Amino acid sequence: MDPKQLLKEHIAKTAKLSENEFDDFFECFTAKSYKKGAYIITAGERIDCEYFVVSGCIKTFYVNDNQKMFVLQFAMPSCWASDYSALYSGTRATISIGCITDTELLCLSNNARESACRKFHQVEHFFRTRMTGEYVASQKRLLSTMNNDVKYRYEELITLFPELYNMVPKRLIAAYLGVSRETLYRLNNT
Amino acid sequence: MDPKQLLKEHIAKTAKLSENEFDDFFECFTAKSYKKGAYIITAGERIDCEYFVVSGCIKTFYVNDNQKMFVLQFAMPSCWASDYSALYSGTRATISIGCITDTELLCLSNNARESACRKFHQVEHFFRTRMTGEYVASQKRLLSTMNNDVKYRYEELITLFPELYNMVPKRLIAAYLGVSRETLYRLNNT
DNA sequence: CAAAAGATGTGATCTGCATCACACAATTTA
DNA sequence: TAAATTGTGTGATGCAGATCACATCTTTTG
Numbered sequence: 332m333d334p335k336q337l338l339k340e341h342i343a344k345t346a347k348l349s350e351n352e353f354d355d356f357f358e359c360f361t362a363k364s365y366k367k368g369a370y371i372i373t374a375g376e377r378i379d380c381e382y383f384v385v386s387g388c389i390k391t392f393y394v395n396d397n398q399k400m401f402v403l404q405f406a407m408p409s410c411w412a413s414d415y416s417a418l419y420s421g422t423r424a425t426i427s428i429g430c431i432t433d434t435e436l437l438c439l440s441n442n443a444r445e446s447a448c449r450k451f452h453q454v455e456h457f458f459r460t461r462m463t464g465e466y467v468a469s470q471k472r473l474l475s476t477m478n479n480d481v482k483y484r485y486e487e488l489i490t491l492f493p494e495l496y497n498m499v500p501k502r503l504i505a506a507y508l509g510v511s512r513e514t515l516y517r518l519n520n521t
Numbered sequence: 522m523d524p525k526q527l528l529k530e531h532i533a534k535t536a537k538l539s540e541n542e543f544d545d546f547f548e549c550f551t552a553k554s555y556k557k558g559a560y561i562i563t564a565g566e567r568i569d570c571e572y573f574v575v576s577g578c579i580k581t582f583y584v585n586d587n588q589k590m591f592v593l594q595f596a597m598p599s600c601w602a603s604d605y606s607a608l609y610s611g612t613r614a615t616i617s618i619g620c621i622t623d624t625e626l627l628c629l630s631n632n633a634r635e636s637a638c639r640k641f642h643q644v645e646h647f648f649r650t651r652m653t654g655e656y657v658a659s660q661k662r663l664l665s666t667m668n669n670d671v672k673y674r675y676e677e678l679i680t681l682f683p684e685l686y687n688m689v690p691k692r693l694i695a696a697y698l699g700v701s702r703e704t705l706y707r708l709n710n711t
Numbered sequence: 712c713a714a715a716a717g718a719t720g721t722g723a724t725c726t727g728c729a730t731c732a733c734a735c736a737a738t739t740t741a
Numbered sequence: 742t743a744a745a746t747t748g749t750g751t752g753a754t755g756c757a758g759a760t761c762a763c764a765t766c767t768t769t770t771g
Contacts, residue, residue, distance in 0.1 A: 393664055401667050416657045424554060448649070452642045459638070459649035464658050467606045469659035471592060474583055477591050477665060477699040481758080500718060509667040514758050516720065671728080690748060704728055706750065 332408075334362055334385045334437055341409050343382075346457035356454055361445035362393030364435045371428040371436070372414060378424045380438040381413035382406075387499055392506065393426045402507035405495060411461065430459070431499055481510050482518045522598075524552055524575045524627055526538055531573075531599050536596040536647035546644055549633035554625045561618040561626070562604060566615045572596075577624030582696065583616045592697035595621070595685060603653065617663035621689055671700050672708045 335357055342348065348356065360383070364469075366369060369390065371389065372378055384406045391404040391412050406412040414424040418441050448455040474482055485508060489496050495504065507517040525547055532538065538546065551575070555561060561579065562568050572579075574596045581594040581602050593616065596602040604614040608631050638645040666673055675698060679686050685694065695705040 393668070395668050399668075401664060403664065415653060416661065419653060419657065450645065452645065455642065455645050455649055456638065458650060459645055462649060462652035463605060463609060466652050466656040466659055467609065469656055469663060471606065473659060473663050473666065474591060474593065476663065478583070478585050478589075502718065511759060512719080513721085513760085517758090520721095600736090692748065701729055702749080703730085705752085 334435065335408060336434070337385055338383060338437060342457055345460040346453040348451065348453050352451055352453070356447050356451065359447055360437040360439050362435065363438055365430045365433070367430055367433050369430045369434075372424050372426070372428065374427045376424050378414060378417050379409055379440050379442075381415070381418060381441075381444070382428070383437040383439065384408050384410050384412065385435040385437060387509075388431040388494075389434055389436075390426055390431055390499075390503060391426055391428050396441050400503075400506045402503055403491065403507060405499060405503075405507065407492070407494065408502055431503070476509065479512060480514075481508055485515065485518060524550075524576070524625065525623065527575055527599060528573060528627060532647055535650045536643040538641065538643050540616055542641055542643070544635050546641065550627040550629050553628055555620045555623065557620055557623050559620045559624075561620065561624075562614050562616070564614050566614050566618045568604060568607050569632075570630050571601055571605070571608060571634070572618070573627040573629065574598050574600050574602065575627060577581065578621040578684075579618055579624055579626075579688075580621055580693060581616055581618050589697045590693075591699060592693055595682065595689060595693075597682070597684065621693070666699065671698055671704060674698055675705065675708060687694040 338357065338360070339353055339433055362385075365387075371382060374394065389400050389406045389412060391406065391414075392400050392402045394400050404410075404412060412428055414426045414428075416422070417424045417426075434500070444458070448458060475487065479487070485504070488504070488507065501515055502512045505512040508515065528547065528550070529543055532543070552575075555577075561572060564584065565585075576598055579596045579602060580592050581596065582590050582592045583606075584590050594600075594602060602618055604616045604618075607614045608611070633647070638648060665677065669677070675694070678694070678697065691705055692702045695702040698705065
């Protein structure tokens, strides 16, 4: 799908921008494409952008001192991703973003977002609504992690995003659920 | 401290409102006080407000089908709390809010927030910034939960909020960390 | 297309935390 | 201030999930 059209429809769900305003806002974005396996953000780097996924699938993840990986998010088309902590505080990234499939993105720099928010009240409204939604989703996931066992959360995840079942290696789904791949495998027999 | 002054200084950190604008915005809030042990929101109710803590300490929590409690947040002065999922989607609350100590609050209804956001670009900016911060904090907590053992997370919590150590029963701290009170107790001997 | 790299099955063993049970201390409330 | 409620200390026991080890099977790449 056309990146501009996808973004337009995505934003239209929460904000009312005129044609001209949207065109102006869209100027802030840069299109990029990546091959499967490529890194978009590497932990330790300075970063400047957040990303809107146009096609493909990416993962946002943290790797701890023992090389154990935790997946924070699988981002499909119309999702956003970045290390927001690093982006807003200007510190180095502590999480990485990598491509699970070939991927097309629209990049928006921190400065460009902030000036678009200043220029267009509706852009600021869009990002407020978006962040509120992310916060709510994150709280829900935290609660589910504390409250439900792995099997339940696995089924919950696959129900919510059935595409993941075939698109993403089980290893990464385990890393999203915070369990070992062996444990995830054994759920089937239980 | 004077509620109005506390809110004013809190908001001034992220948004620029003139005296008149702030006065106008402040009209949206209603002051309330509660006794220790009182409920501010009870799961199952319809809700209409978010709350800014002026004095005291409150807890946001979820109780599952087995009566097990999970604490999502301890809110101290200058913190905000609500069931944002219910508030934004208009559904019934799934979490409750209760007072750990006597508490003074400023209540802001969903409608009042939304119209203030429409009226004042800077108010929308304030809430965008606030929600971004909440999202980042929530992601950090999720990661820490998956990555670190209970002892580490307990120390992390007490370092971040030393007041909690004496103000809040250990039972509730355990419910925040997602472990049993027995386990929390045994950490001291390890 | 052959070799290397990555993903998935499967067993054996170890461990952190839950759960149950009960004693005692501290704080509310009548 | 006595009784009731709520919080904390401590042992015994059980289980979900981690870790290690190794055997396929599948996909990528030279």
